[in-house]
Amino acid sequence: MHRAFCWLLAAFLALAAPASFAADLAPLVRGLGAGSYAETEKAIAGLAETGDPAVVPVIEALQAGDLHIRKADGAVVVAKRAGNGYALTDPLTGAALGEADRNAVEKIRINNALRRTISATLGALTLMSPDANTRRQAAEAVFKSRDANALDALNTALAKETDERVRRAMTQARASVLLAGDAPDADKIAAVAVLQERGDQDARALLNGAANTGSDAVKDAATKAIASVEQRLALWGAAQNLWYGLSLGSVLLLAAIGLAVTFGVMGVINMAHGEMVMIGAYATFLVQEAFRQWAPGLFDFSILVALPVAFLVSGAVGVAIERSVIRWLYGRPLETLLATWGLSLALQQAVRSIFGPTNREVGAPSWMSGAFELGGLTITYGRLWIVVFAFLVFGALLVALRKTWFGLSIRAVTQNRSMANAMGIRTARVDALTFGLGSGIAGLAGVALSQIDNVSPNLGQGYIIDSFMVVVFGGVGNLWGTLVGALALGGVNKFLEPYAGAVLGKILVLIFIILFIQRRPRGLFALKGRAVEA
């Protein structure tokens, strides 16, 4: 949004500027297309030196990869996709230059070093932007680049700044520049204090640099500041681990909750549970493909549409499996295990044959990408929504089992099949629908997992063991057990990982579960009463 605004503003400025002014910039812009990365970098530096806001859109176009060289005359142009070719515009004036074939222009390439130069340059140039957000981002860019040339611009901008947040960002940027450059000690020590107040990892990086290179007084101040920053970071680190545990726990909960119905409630050892998750993920992929094809503008809603679709598709597959295979095997756990294991292989291979063995791209809607900072915590939106979603699904299932006629039938059939039959419940149909419900929930998990994992035929395999672990640990037949089990395992895993490493952490969790099951074979929340004996 603000970028578009910036564009407009810059375009306006460029138009308003006298023609001779633009002409001065033209040779510099042409230099961007000189060839090597080093020459492009020199041209950017030349443009930056002019301090002219008219160069901002040019550099932004370079950053976005829109800047091209017209092969015919070597002119640097902005080229945007239009049909089969490109629509060309002049980077400085924005004047249309007609259309060109795809082969008639060549993209100006940038590498990481250039990307860094570009964001530093843009930072220094947009410090005076009328938009507060842009100014703050500019200050952040300068903070990262520590570019001594930006100091004057920063001082001017700081003097005029009124917005408190932007002011803070600029003060920190100024501190970063001062600390990295060769300012007098007094300035540096003041800068250390500013950075200590910022107190995040970037600040620590800068302070570490100062502690290694500065004069004794600066070193001293920096070392003290580092100690205080690290103390703060350690506290936030613990909170971060807690969040990671919750997030992993919610993923486990999602994966296991369907199994809690098919295995926990019905007692079917369903090795094909993971494949129901996988089918849900592929349903998401298909829904997204449809959106890409027919309604690309509504892409952000594709996940919401995918939820019911995945539920119905996985549920239908589940009902089909129950009717065709599992209903003949009730009461024969070993045969069920083997049959569903075979089914899982068959389903994987079927998906592999239809969609190919490679990963399918499932995009993240904009409201699920990126992260936000909460104090010293980095919380990614995707994970946050998965946590929320896991609890919603859990709640919905709980209500469905407790408060609806269908849930009552399920509980009646599991508790006493013959009595339920005698009361007029069609047990065979309830069985099929229960299995379908469990599978459908697995499909919902697939929608969520498609956001964080591969959508490939192997997706389900990675979760089947974990799901069984959660259900068995929590106590078979108890939904609350599944919830507590998932969160406990997620938390333990994430607290072990920093100390023991991911591989050993996983092994330790397994050993813990084995020992636990030895002592409490029925899990955390064992069902009591006649139902257990049935």
Added chain:
Amino acid sequence: MLKTGFQSGFKTGRTLAAAAGLAVTFAAGFAAPASAQDTIKVGILHSLSGTMAISETTLKDVMLMLIEEQNKKGGVLGKKLEPVVVDPASNWPLFAEKARELISKDKVAAVFGCWTSVSRKSVLPVFEELNSVLFYPVQYEGEESSRNVFYTGAAPNQQAIPAVDYLAEKEGVQRWVLAGTDYVYPRTTNKILETYLKSKGVKSEDIMINYTPFGHSDWQNIVADIKKFGSAGKKTAVVSTINGDANVPFYKELGNQGVKAQDIPVVAFSVGEEELAGIDTKPLVGHLAAWNYFMSVDTPENSDFIKKWQAFTKNDKRVTNDPMEAHYIGFNMWVKAVEKAGTTDSNAVIDSLVGVSVPNLTGGYSAMLPNHHITKPVLIGEVQENGQFETVSKTPGLVVGDEWSDFLPDSKDLISDWRAPMSCGNFNVKTGKCGGKGS
């Protein structure tokens, strides 16, 4: 007479001719066992199901394409090539069984196959026992040399070490995270890199090594650790030997937590165009990969190869990758060696393969060395928004594949030369004897 009927039937696809041809071959099969000589059989040993199918199916397809192309050119030694495809189903012991079946029962002249090191280790004794030829197309950890195996993928010095050099020189990296999946390739590669970095003066506290299980999907705290490690005031990079499926969640987490390539670049050795096809690459622009081939390489050979591949798969979005090029090079080397030897006999082909040089797809020639590895250019590429790599650095010349790393204590004195009279895979230059590690 008989064989022309058979072949034209298949080539023209006319049902009638095909039926007639088939009938004739059937009859011939009973009459004369010599009909087995009509074609040269080529074994393809890639998993078409199970975990590795994601990577290996493509290689099966590219082999079928190369064989079809060669047959259009008239085959080899005047005979048509006949592919024999088997499916070892990502099951390591099954690889050995299927290899035995290909060599003993189907009597293939050579086998192109395997992806994981463990599958290669599993088939190796079979190839040595039955004296056949295997072409292995994937980058691997080295520390192996067999008379019967030809390694057309990169050895560590053809991928890992140039990548680290690039980061140190061009990006000024001083702190290193070596992150990998927990199995032999990442462990060996990281051991080599660790010794190499230390020999360049990097201190132990500036190296962080992290291993994760196969298919690891929750990268939150590892990415956070990397960010923390990167905040020590020195330029930091991640060298990733993370394998296969675990990469997608890893890159998604990097993108979500805002680890940008311009701050902490990640250079990967197992992420190619195929792997990127499953991810939204916009947040990943600028992260790096080191390979010997990129689909984006602009040479006439490569655009021809891509065109043929997309026509063969009837999909104009199919991507090409480095192991496919390795098979392209390996197959052409085999064809040339067979023609030079005038026979498909293993001993003759193994001898004539050394020294064979064929064009690669990056505009040069690759030659088979006496140690059964090949010469390759090393390219460093940055991920682009369209899921392709843009080459940002290329070694000026070809890099010679070094099977026994100079940076591991028990292999630095070993060399391999399969030419007579040495004919040894692990010659110790210190003791002057054949036999050392791996004997």
